[in-house]
Structures are given as structure tokens and as C-alpha cells.
Amino acid sequence: MEKRASIKGGEFIVKDITADEVFIPEEFDEEQQLIAQTCDDFIETEVLPNLDRVDSQEEGYMRSLLEKAGELGLLGISVPEQFDGFGQSFVTTQLTSERMGAGYSFSVAYSCHTGIGSMPILYYGNEEQKQKYLPKLSTGEWIGAYCLTEPGAGSDANAGTTKAVLSEDGKNYILNGQKMWITNAGFADVFTVFAKIDNDRVLSAFIVERSFPGISFNPEEKKMGIKGSSTRQIFFNDCVVPAENMLGKRGKGFRIALQILHMGRIKLGGNVIGAAKYSINQSVNYANERKQFGSLISSFGSIKQKLAEQVIKTFANESAVYRASKDVDEAVKQNTDDTISKEQALVDAYGQFAVEAAILKVFGSEALSYVVDENVQILGGMGYSAEMGAERAYRDSRINRIFEGTNEINRILVIDTLLKRGARKEFDLFGEAEKIVAGLDKYMGEKPGSTDYYERKRFYVSNFKKLALVLINAVSARFQRKLVYEQEILNNLSDIIMNIYVAESILLRVQKLESMNVPAGIEVYRDILDVFLFDASELMRKASRDIVYSAEADGNTDKYLEAIDHFSKSEGVNTRDARRRIADKLIDDNKYKF
Amino acid sequence: MKIFVCLANVPDTTTKVKFSDNNQQFDDTGVQWVINPWDELALTRAMELKEDSGNNVDEVTVLTVGGLNTEPTIRKALAIGADNAVRIDAEPADSYVVAYLLSEYLKSYEGGYIVLAGIEASDYNGSAVGGMLSEFLDVPSVSAVSALNIEGDKVSLLREIDGGSEQVIAGVPFVAIVQKGIAKEPRIPAMRGIMMARKKPLEVIKGEAPEALAEMADFELPQVKPPCKMIEPENARELISLLQNEAKVL
Ligand SMILES: Cc1cc2nc3c(=O)[nH]c(=O)nc-3n(C[C@H](O)[C@H](O)[C@H](O)COP(=O)(O)OP(=O)(O)OC[C@H]3O[C@@H](n4cnc5c(N)ncnc54)[C@H](O)[C@@H]3O)c2cc1C
DSSP, rough: OOHTTOOTTTTGTTTOOOGGSOOOGOOOOOOHHHHHHHHHHHIIIIIGGGGGHHTOOOOOOHHHHHHHHHHTTTOOTOOOEEEETTOOHHHHHHHHHHHHHHHHHHHHHHHHHIITTHHHHHOOOOHHHHHHHHHHHTTTTEEEEEOOBBTSSSSSSSGGEEEEETHHHHHHTEEEEEEEETTTTTTTEEEEEEEEETTTTSSSEEETTSSTTTTTEEEOOOOOEEEEEEEEEEEEEEEEEGGEEEETTTTHHHHHHHHHHHHHHHHHHHHHHHHHHHHHHHHHHHHHTTTTTEEEEGGHHHHHHHHHHHHHHHHHHHHHHHHHHHHHHOOOHHOSSSSSSSHHHHHHHHHHHHHHHHHHHHHHHHHHHHHHHHHHHTTTTTSSTTSHHHHHHHHGGGGGGGGSSSSHHHHHHHHHHHHHHHHSSSSSSHHHHHHHHTTTTHHHHHOOOOOOOHHHHHHHHHHHHHHHHHHHHHHHHHHHGGGGGHHHHHHHHHHHHHHHHHHHHHHHHHHHHHHOTTTSSSHHHHHHHHHHHHHHHHHHHHHHHHHHHTOOOOTTTTHHHHHHHHHHHOOOOOHHHHHHHHHHHHHTTTOOOO | EEEEEOOOOOTTTTTOOOOEETTTTEEEOOOOOOEEEHHHHHHHHHHHHHHHHOOOOEEEEEEEEEEGGGHHHHHHHHHHTTTTEEEEEEEOOOOOHHHHHHHHHHHHHOOOOOEEEEETTTHHHHOOOHHHHHHTTTTEEEEEEEEEEEEETTTEEEEEEETTTEEEEEEESSEEEEOOOOOSSOOOOOOOHHHTTTSOOOEEOOOOOOOOOOOOOOOOOOOOOOOOOOOOOGGGGHHHHHHHSSSSOO
């Protein structure tokens, strides 16, 4: 336990973690599995049969679904018991995010309500605010929404111009401005609204009720996907907000917004797992029924390749998501005490794991994009038809790369946050990097000594980390403060770091599974690990070479290229056979059961 | 009055059935277990009856014959609302063993009760436990029950029969062998129920199983059906030719 608590966000890049330090989804207990099953049952019986009603935005329908989820207690999973919730751990919350993620548009409304719609009040509200709003949000009597984005303030969220001015009698704030792309706006009762007080340069946050005078809404946006999710513009025209409805302190809004986004990102990582598994099931069900050229299409190598890759990416994402989520819980456990409330510790933990959160957001949304895209492909013409769910899933998934911070913003965040942590000496990033560079010849002479499978894999993952450190050292020296202007290079670095985190998460999960006597046998899990590492090593090699050639590391190019070749190396894999075995298990189970 | 609901632990309906040991054993590796769908509806009806205070149902108890692997489904039944559960620890080798063990437990219970047993279980579809149980207990049983209401100290039942239905009035104790329709839909356990399930009693008693009367000789999977051929209405000639030459039925 001590050991686990000492893991810091982002530290994985300089520290090798062991299998007993991570949580894996196979460790969920009976109660957590029951909760997951309740979510599955809800999605299956209430949501999936009614997707057309949801997507046509039938009056009151989405809200009634949310209320039903509320009756089952599914809106209060992470709300403490004293506010009529169930006070579950973050990892359990993530399990519900995953399972509810299979619900297309419903899952967006659900995530918004239970996440960014309710949590700001739990984390930053004072006692009266919590008493007033949380029980109603937890049961679904009221629905929540979150208003940060404005026409002129998207990625640059702090650029908002919505204004709040204290009334002369000091009793109310008068809000003026416009918010855009607000999920659940059509029916939400409570909005967390970010605005600047007087001539402040920074945001403050307010709890605004739908019934307050001066709030109005545009019609629904016409969108590519998640058509059932309500998205509207909101206007505040001298909107009267009682002064006691300010959330947190004046000027703390941007911080609140950022911390809530960190949470939203990890949760999005969880959410997309459910959507991906659902799509994979659709792919394999179809492939196991559709015959061409006298054979089931699931017998064709091209289809197996896609099915296996869908599984690998989803398994990878899942391994990383639950690892990070449990790390959040452990940090909360470690840091909660008489002076720090559980909520405060949780918010701190989201911030602490901001690098992982951004990684999960990007990796998860892109993994889902792959899965839904190949789902359409596996279904062929039927994939393109609106009759089957594949095209809906394809359209609906796309938003995940845009909201909760675009993937561009999050890629930059991964590396930027890491560098800042290093600069602040939260862990010894630059020291470690220098150590590797200084010992380059020695490290480049190293070979995977052991014959043990996991020892060898750990050797390669450890080398990937050395690769990242060498490159961080090189580009920091080359560009110094101007590095922020080299987004292409930062993106390359970010991709490398992302792959390291995910690769290590799979490695640790499979290693832990080894001792758990998994029903399917460990081999197929080793196949997943083998293929992922092999692919990741190629991807990292390419990204690294891009960096070196782009950075024009005068005179040193050859030295770096040599280092890249060494550190990005991994064991060769017969990917054809490995993918076939992975696909064959999926085909045999006719369902994602990894 | 007390309601006992017999609960079988069965493989999830999407399970890909496989056999081991030369086709003599059901291979349960990786199988997801669920409450037998008929039993789940019986439990739902039991909960509805208990929730209407006019029915004077004091307690709903779930009874299962099986090993430790049945506990997740029992816990689910507790989360749905059963007050307590008894697991009779023995291998549910055949219907006879199960009915016998259930009856041994129920014999010790004094007081009015209704036993709800699903008409069949979706694993072996034996359709025998309910009837045998009532014989062992020497109490009446009513089969194919699709509606059940408590009226004072009597129970009014609707049974599906060939071409219609009949209404039966029964006194307690008795065994109701229920079919689908007994309740509309199974209940999804709510968070509150799940949290409470943890604290509800799950008693485990050792079952002295008699020797099974049936033994499994061999399993065989059904033949894979050849795909259905669709013929356009205007191609009646082709249909006739296929019926004559391929199916050889004309
Ligand atoms: C369906 C939907 C629901 C939403 N729900 C909510 C909600 O409930 N609440 C809420 O507050 N917001 C919500 N949003 C807003 C969402 O968070 C923003 O759309 C998102 O942050 C991007 O902002 P933008 O649309 O203004 O794009 P822009 O910021 O204009 O970005 C345009 C492009 O430029 C790139 N870019 C921008 N800045 C940089 C940079 N510095 N470096 C590199 N690339 C950059 C972006 O990555 C993107 O590719 C929602 C949006 C949608 C579409």
C-alpha cells in the first residue's frame, strides 16, 4: 500500500512500476460487478431499444431516461451518502462510466449530468449549496449542465466575455453574455456558469438555475452525431443570480474549470471503453453470420486483423484507464485527513494525474474512432446503412476527439504538463534525462539479459522511457523557452509518452493476470501485449525520427538516430498469427470477453 | 406468510455451449452465471406481493442448491429485494437431488408459506423440480401459473391450459410452478438494494445429497441449420425445381 501511494502523476516516465502496484479490471469485486450489471441491464432494456426516440429528441424522453437512471441510483454513484448518493470510489465510478458508455447519445447526457454537471457543486460548493443542489441532482429530480464554452472562447476557455456585476444592493450578480455548445441545455435545471466579475481577467463560477430571470436558449444545434443529446446556446440578459450562488471564491473559476476538465478527461477514457466493446460485439456478431464466397467473413484474414486490432486497442485503453483511476483513489486515501476533505483530495488527485488524464482522453477517443470505423467496414454496406447501429456509433463517437479539450490541446497538455512538473522538481525528470544521456554508451550496450518473458518486456518498456528522456533532453536544450512553438515536435513527443503509458499498463495487467488463472489461458493476453509493443515500438521510432530530423540537432543527428534505433527496439512478433489467435477467441466467444 | 423463491444459477443465455470430457461434461470455463429467467420473474412477483402490505407477506427468502459459485447470483437476488437467502451447499446433480434438498430444508419450516419455483431452468430445461418438491413436502402444487394474487388466507392463481386459462384457488402451504407472465419484467437491482445486499443474511447449510437418479451419458450440440434460401415470388418455377431436386419433397 505504501508503495502504491508513492506513485505520483506523470512519474511513470522516470520510474518503473511493478504489477502489484496497479489495479486491473479483473479485480473488481462482487458488488462492483453487480453495479456494472445494473448499468448493463439499464442500457439494454431502457436505452438501446429506444435509440430512435432518443435521437429524434422526443419531448421529455431523454429526461425521463435520466430520471429512470436516477431511480436506480445511477446518478448518485459518486455523490456522498449525506447528499443522497452512494459515495462510491473513483474506480467504481469509472466502471459505471464504462458501462453507460454503450448508450450512444444517452451516455453523453448521463456523463454530462453525473460529471461536469454535478461535480463542480460537490467539489467547490459550500455546505448550503451542497445541501440545496446535490440531493436533487443525485436522484435526478434536477439535471445539471456546465457552461464554459463561448463563441469566442473554445479551446481558449479563459477568453470568455460573459460578465457578472454585483447589484447595487449587493444581493445579486447580474450576468450578461452568451454560452455555446452546452450539453443538456434543453432540459437542465442547474448550470455551472463561468463568467468574469467586473473587469477581472480571470473567471469566477456561479450556480444558475433555469428559473432565474434573464436566461434564454437557442433552438437545438443540428449535429453530425449524438443527435439525441441536447446541445444549445444559452444567453444571459441581465440574468439575476443570488450572490450566495457564487461557486468557490472570486477569480477561482478557471482553476475550477481546469480541474473539472481533468476529471472529465479520465471519465471520457472510461466512457469510450463501453462504446468500443459494444461496437466490437456488433462487428463480431455480424462477421459470424455473414457469408461471402461460401465462407463466413470472420474466417478471412482481413476481417480477423480488424477484429483483433479492435480488441487490442480496447484492451489497451481499459488497462490504462483502470490503472490511472485506482491511482486516483489511492492518492485520495493517502491525502484525506482532518484538514483535507475527501472531495478536496479527489480534486487534487485529478490535478496530480493530469498527464494520465490527457493521455486517456486522447488514446481512448482515438481507439474508439478506430473501432467504430472498422465496425462500419466489417459490416460493409450494412455498416453504411442507417438500419444498423454501426453508422450511428461512427457518427456519435466523433465528438470524443473534440470536447473535454480537443485532442490537439490534450496532446500538448501531456508533454507541457510533464515538462512543468519536471521544472518544478516534482520528480526528477531532467536529472534522469541527463543521467541517460551521460550514460548513453552504457545503456546502448544493454541487452535484455533475462529469458523471463516479463523481464524482457520490462526491459523494452524501460528503454522506451529512456528514448523519451533522451528526446526531452534534446529538444529542451535545442528550443529552450521556444519549445511551445514547436507543436509538431510536441505532438510527436506526446505520442511517444502516450504509448509508453499504455504499453506499460498492458504489460503490468498481463503480468498480474498471469497469476490469476484466467479462464481463456494467458497466451492470448500475451499476444495482445506482444502485438501492442511491437506496433508501439515502430510508431515511437517514426515519431522519434521525425523529432530528430525536424529539430535539426546540428551534427548530432547520427548519434540520436542510433539511440532511437536502440531504445525503440522491441521483440519481433508474428503479428499475423498473434492477431489471428486474438480474433479467434473473439469469434469463438462471439462477444468481447477479454 | 412467507414466500420462498427457488433460484437456479444458470449460464447466461448468450453463452457458447461447449463440452469437455468426451462430451460428458458441460465446460463452464469463462461462463457468466445468471439467475434462471423464470426464477427471476418469480422473485419479481414475490417482491410485488410483499410490497403491498395488504398481502401480509413478512419475508421473501431465496433458496438455492449449489456451490460457492452461485453466490453472485444469490447476492443479485438480495439486491433485487429478497430479505435473506439460504444456500444449500451441494452439487445440484439432477432435479431429484435439488427437489429433495429443498424439501429437507422446507420441512423444518413451520407456518404458512408459498414456494415459487420456475417452470423450468434455462440450462437443462428439466421442468421437474417444482413438482417433485411438492411431492416430497406432501403439499399441493399448481403448475404453469401465469398470475398469482393473495386474497386473505387463500391464493388465487391463473394457469395457462390448452386453448385458454383456468383460475385456481389454493390454500397455503403450496408450491406454485410459475411461467413467464407471472411478472412483467425482471427488476434491475438498484444501487440502494446492491448496498443493502451486502448486509443481508446468506445462510449456508450443508446438504446431505441423496444419490442422483439420473446420470448424464452424453451431450450433443444441435445440428447447424442450413441457411434459409429466399426465392423471389416471381421465380416460382425455381422454387418447384428446388423442392423436387434438392429437398426431394415433391
Ligand atoms: C456536442 C458538443 C457538446 C459540448 N458540450 C459542452 C458543454 O457541455 N459545456 C461546455 O462548456 N462546452 C461544451 N462543448 C464545447 C467544446 O468543449 C469545444 O467545442 C471544444 O473545447 C473546442 O472548442 P471550439 O469548438 O471553439 O474549437 P476551437 O478552439 O476553435 O478549435 C478549432 C481547432 O483549432 C485547434 N486549436 C485551438 N487552439 C489550439 C492551440 N492552442 N494549439 C493547437 N491547436 C489548437 C483545435 O484543436 C481545433 O482542431 C461542446 C461541444 C460540442 C460540439
